[in-house]
Amino acid sequence: MSMDYREYILDHYRDPRNYGKLEHPDVHCEDSNPLCGDQLGIDLQFEGDRVTAVRFQGRGCAISQASASMLSEMIEDKSVEEVIALGKDDVLEALGIPISPARTKCAFLSLRVLHRALAMAGLEHPKEDEDEEE
Template identity: 55%
Template structure:
């Protein structure tokens, strides 16, 4: 693992970007990884199908929290369609470190929560809730 990428993960874990909540929001979803207890909640503000603001809260390992922090930077200002086209390989490439099979769910938890929130928003015009899915299909 490159020292540069290792340091990036630790920096996002120690000082996460877009950390907090949005009130009001157009979408708010959370999920927990039942294997390790990592938890992520993502709030979105959406205007004209563009994510204009995003915030997250959570607790868990450095990989889950840093991955979600990086994800929030990547998707702010993107359209919902662009975000839904973003897949697990895109996020894993952005992390820049090898992720073991045991940690893959940690790394993808934020992306899973984000996509479920957008899907529910697209169906209903707004969305809040929590989910519990062991195998995110990204």
């Protein structure tokens, strides 16, 4: 029996993948969405040019937490180059449902925190606030 995308989002929200903290992350980054109160932190570990472990923690709406769970699955065991290449379209594709303009900040919070974490680790140039494009 296949799940529809709304059920898939709720599954990631209720049973998030890679939820928690790493004991000794190479980088940790946090941010929030002040408009709705979503909060998110990401821990990353690297080995060479690969993301070998990812954990996130936070609280917020189903969209913000489900997208963080999905993104964590997308980046684990990927090269830093592949992770840097991930963008908004990848998050929207993973969510699989249309996201209203009001909810895009929720959907993209994890992506923003991920890119800031990579910048903090010196692996990516800091980007302009990705949400401002909306």
